[in-house]
Amino acid sequence: MSALVCPICDSSEILTHSDHYECVTCGHEWPKEEQTDLPAGERVVKDAFGHILANGDIVAMIKDLKLKGSSQTLKIGTKSNAIRLVEGDHEISCKMDGLAIGLKACFVKKVGG
Missing domain, CATH: 2.30.30.40 (SH3 Domains)
Structure with a gap:
């Protein structure tokens, strides 16, 4: 089994649906085909609407x-x-x-x- 984690809260309690995943902890949903092309270990922080945040943002x-x-x-x-x-x-x-x-x-x- 893969180590699937929520991109929002990093929880490993994930529900698998036919076309998407859902985090049990925070309720965030994302499509199954979404893959990140980031090097291992690089952390991505997203806001409540999925926009990537960076230092200096408001x-x-x-x-x-x-x-x-x-x-x-x-x-x-x-x-x-x-x-x-x-x-x-x-x-x-x-x-x-x-x-x-x-x-x-x-x-x-x-x-x-």
């Missing part, structure tokens, strides 16, 4: 998100400063509303081209 929240350990909430549409991609569970490091935070890519969309 992202916006796609839903309200309560910040853990705080009474603050990041509202839908809140834009970041230039992001930095980092290793770990939270792939994005950026500033939003004056706070330095780490975000998961599944809660943001890329702004602009």
Whole structure:
């Protein structure tokens, strides 16, 4: 059996359908014929809509998100400063509303081209 993992959350709990795969953990779906031509070990971070993110991109929240350990909430549409991609569970490091935070890519969309 191949080591199939979700491109969004890196979970190995994948459901196989007739024409696509579905992640049990985050619900992301992608077609079976989608193959990456990247060298092994190179990590690709995609936003909630499948756009590839890079250092310096600007992202916006796609839903309200309560910040853990705080009474603050990041509202839908809140834009970041230039992001930095980092290793770990939270792939994005950026500033939003004056706070330095780490975000998961599944809660943001890329702004602009």
